[in-house]
Amino acid sequence: MAEYIEIRQAIAGEWRDGAGSARHQVVNPADDTELADYPYADTADIDAALAHAKAAFAEWRVTSPHHRAAILRRMAQMTTERIGRLAEIMTLEQGKPLAQSKGEIEAAIDTYQVLAGECETLSGEIHPGYAPGQSIRVTYEPVGPVLGLAPWNYPHMMPAVKIANALAAGNSVILKPSEDTPGSAIAIVRMFEEAGVPPGVIQLVLGDPAEISGRALASDVIRHVTFTGSVPVGKQLMAQAARGLKGVTLELGGHAPVVVCADVDAALVGADCARAKFKNAGQICTSPTRFYVHEDVRATFTEAFVETARGLKPGNGLDPDTGLGPLAHRRRLSQMRALVEDAVARGAQLLLGGTPLDGPGAFFAATVLQDVPDEALVMTQEPFGPVAPLVGWTDLDAVLMRANSLPLGLAAYGFTSSAAQADRLAEGLAAGIVGINGFGLGSGHTPFGGIRESGQGREGGRHAMMAMMEAKTVTRDTPAGGWA
Numbered sequence: 510m511a512e513y514i515e516i517r518q519a520i521a522g523e524w525r526d527g528a529g530s531a532r533h534q535v536v537n538p539a540d541d542t543e544l545a546d547y548p549y550a551d552t553a554d555i556d557a558a559l560a561h562a563k564a565a566f567a568e569w570r571v572t573s574p575h576h577r578a579a580i581l582r583r584m585a586q587m588t589t590e591r592i593g594r595l596a597e598i599m600t601l602e603q604g605k606p607l608a609q610s611k612g613e614i615e616a617a618i619d620t621y622q623v624l625a626g627e628c629e630t631l632s633g634e635i636h637p638g639y640a641p642g643q644s645i646r647v648t649y650e651p652v653g654p655v656l657g658l659a660p661w662n663y664p665h666m667m668p669a670v671k672i673a674n675a676l677a678a679g680n681s682v683i684l685k686p687s688e689d690t691p692g693s694a695i696a697i698v699r700m701f702e703e704a705g706v707p708p709g710v711i712q713l714v715l716g717d718p719a720e721i722s723g724r725a726l727a728s729d730v731i732r733h734v735t736f737t738g739s740v741p742v743g744k745q746l747m748a749q750a751a752r753g754l755k756g757v758t759l760e761l762g763g764h765a766p767v768v769v770c771a772d773v774d775a776a777l778v779g780a781d782c783a784r785a786k787f788k789n790a791g792q793i794c795t796s797p798t799r800f801y802v803h804e805d806v807r808a809t810f811t812e813a814f815v816e817t818a819r820g821l822k823p824g825n826g827l828d829p830d831t832g833l834g835p836l837a838h839r840r841r842l843s844q845m846r847a848l849v850e851d852a853v854a855r856g857a858q859l860l861l862g863g864t865p866l867d868g869p870g871a872f873f874a875a876t877v878l879q880d881v882p883d884e885a886l887v888m889t890q891e892p893f894g895p896v897a898p899l900v901g902w903t904d905l906d907a908v909l910m911r912a913n914s915l916p917l918g919l920a921a922y923g924f925t926s927s928a929a930q931a932d933r934l935a936e937g938l939a940a941g942i943v944g945i946n947g948f949g950l951g952s953g954h955t956p957f958g959g960i961r962e963s964g965q966g967r968e969g970g971r972h973a974m975m976a977m978m979e980a981k982t983v984t985r986d987t988p989a990g991g992w993a
Contacts, residue, residue, distance in 0.1 A: 511597040511827060514692040516547040520554050521561040522709035527716060528554050533688050538604040538835040538871045539825040545692075549716035552724060558683050558712045559730045562654040565709040566681040570651045574628040576705075577677055581625040583704040584673075585618045592618075595665060595696055600826040602690045603664050604835040604871070605789045607826055610665070616953075617669035617697075623953035624677040627971050642987030649978040651679030652756060653732030656725045658718070658746070660737045661837050662792045662893075664690035668697050670968055671735050672711055676701075678977040680733070683712045685721050689837065718742075726750055733758070733977050737794070740917075740962050747965065758966035758976050760794065760958055763919030764891045766912035767797045768934060770905070770925035775806035778924050779813030783897070785948045787821055787875050790834050791895040795920035795942065795950060798892055801908045804901045811879065811899055815861050818875040818897070823866055836871040836894060845873045845894045848887040852898065857881040862895070883911060891917070905933065913939040919959035922948060941967075 516535065517524040529551035535544040550558075588595065596610035605613075634647040657671030668686050675682035686694035691713075698713050714721055725731050726749040733756040736746050743761040750757050769778055786797050802810045821832035836842065842865045849863045862874030873895055881888055881898035888898055902908035912921065920942040923934030931945050941959040942950055951957060956967035966976050 511601060513544040513601050514598050514695055516545045516691055516695065516715070518550060518554070518715050519698050519708075519711065519713040520550070521557040521712070527551065527714075529716060531717070533715070535602055535689060535691065537601055538837050538839070539827075540869045541839070544601060547691075547715065549688075550714045550721070551716075552720070554716070555714060555721055555724045558714050559654075559725060559728050561709045562681045562683050562712060563730045565707065566651070566654050568707065569676070569681050569710045570679045572679070574631065577679070578625040578628040580701070580705045581621045581628065581673060581677065584700060585621040585625070587700050587704060588614060588618050588621070591700075595693065597827070598692045598696055599665050599690075600834075602692050603661060603837055605826050606831045606834050607829065609789060609834075610826070613663055613666045617666050619953040620666075620670055620673055623970050624673050624974065627974055628677050631971070631974070638984070638986075640986065644985050646983045646985070648981050648983065649975070650981055652977050652979050653680060654730050655680045655682045655977055656722065656731045656734045657682055657684045658722060658734065658736040658738065659684065659686045659694065661687035661690045662789065662794070663737075664693040665697065667737050668694040670973070672697065672701065674735070674968070674973040675733075675977055676706065676710070678974045680977055681710045681712075683714060683725060683731070685714050685716075685718065688715055688718070691715055722746060723749065726753065726755065729753065731755060735968075735977075736760070743964065756966075756976060758958075758968065758973065759964040760968055761919070761962060761964040762891045762917060763794045763796075763959060763963055764799060764889075764915055764917050765795060765797050765920040765922060765940070766799045766801060766938070767922045768902075768905075768908055768912055768924070768938070769800065769802040769806065769810060770923070770927070770930055770934075771803040771805040772926045772930070773806065773924045775802075775809035776813040779810035780817040781948075782810075783814045783817035786897050787818060787833055787895050790836055790873070791897075792837060792893050794891075796893075797922055797948065798897070799888060799912070800897060800899045801902050801912060802899060804903050807899075807901045811860070811877075814897070814899065815877050818861055818877055821875055823872050823874070825870075833872075833875055833895065836873055839871045841894060842871060842873055845876070845892070845896055848890070848892055848894075848896055849876060849878070852878050852881050852885040852887050855882050855885045857885060857898070883914070889915065905930070909934075909937040913937075916962040917959070918961045919963035920944070920950070
């Protein structure tokens with residue numbers, strides 16, 4: 510049996526227990542067993558982290574970009590060497606199958622490698638002056654200590670991205686990972702220290718999310734907050750940050766539409782869509798969630814989708830045969846059931862699943878609904894689970910309006926064999942990330958984020974790094990008597 514990791518907090522340059530009276534249990538969602546029990550940080554811990562982040566920033570901001578790049582490359586190497594153990598920690602605390610855990614960690618490795626290159630190539634600007642002997646130079650400087658708030662659904666990738674972006678830009682960082690999945694983040698911070706980051710440049714605090722974020726954002730120390738999570742919490746954080754004119758990077762919820770045209774190989778696309786939908790049990794912000802399928806191919810698509818979903822074996826993610834892991838929390842089972850019952854009550858047809866699975870763990874059956882009305886909850890609220898609504902369409906302009914009808918706009922997908930129609934889908938789908946004939950989300954170099962209520966700013970490569978830097982313009986004139 511794979512072992513978990515010791516839960517400690519990295520505060521003020523040392524690893525220690527939180528000093529709070531409240532405690533939290535980390536539970537394996539596959540079998541309900543307790544993995545760890547740890548104390549929360551208290552306000553004194555948070556204040557100590559803030560004071561140390563300020564002091565550590567003064568040291569880290571003057572390190573050379575080449576030094577930061579070398580550390581990021583060491584992180585990539587160490588993570589590659591330890592990927593098996595890191596994947597076990599993630600699967601234990603979050604539930605996703607090991608193969609998916611390894612894929613997530615590989616994405617973190619790519620982030621380290623990309624940012625290492627960005628560190629070494631980021632340069633300022635030189636502009637001609639308006640007067641003889643005048644020069645104008647633009648430089649980019651770190652903004653200051655960063656607060657990183659990471660979610661439970663990607664417990665390795667999201668902490669890695671938030672830490673790496675901050676460090677690459679020259680900032681210190683206080684990370685608050687999900688209290689339910691802290692092990693992966695702890696492993697990452699320990700590796701960064703091993704790679705050469707001085708203790709205290711990265712701090713990790715575990716506790717009540719509202720208390721930590723509220724106290725940190727009320728402090729003058731934090732100058733930027735990066736958050737991945739729900740729309741309501743993102744709005745609250747943005748309002749708190751605005752009081753101190755702090756920068757924000759918000760990657761919020763999604764409800765990605767998938768528009769399938771009549772000219773595709775419907776069986777192949779149906780199977781691909783099902784595999785993408787049920788990855789991580791649907792607990793992905795960019796997960797395809799609303800399937801609009803042309804009437805001419807709907808029957809074939811639906812049959813392939815249902816059969817692929819039926820073939821996904823539920824089970825513990827440590828079992829290599831598992832195709833569908835658990836939800837991250839038992840409390841989410843009732844939320845899935847409510848979405849299904851609402852859709853059926855409004856006239857949808859239940860083709861597969863629809864109920865929790867018997868036995869231990871937070872397992873919900875892979876669920877497929879057909880002919881779901883647009884007003885059903887599952888069509889308007891991000892399901893964040895293994896529930897897939899399928900509906901038909903005949904007019905592309907009309908279906909694009911339906912696909913874009915929500916205030917969210919993180920990811921969207923389209924499938925067609927027509928180049929002209931591919932252009933229409935790419936231009937017509939309102940989202941920060943659009944995939945045509947696949948579920949690719951760009952690369953480590955490209956911006957990742959949404960429009961409208963799906964967020965502000967972008968993760969990914971130079972775009973994320975630059976959000977944590979300030980531009981400074983220096984105009985230099987030659988003195989009247991010339992330079993000494």
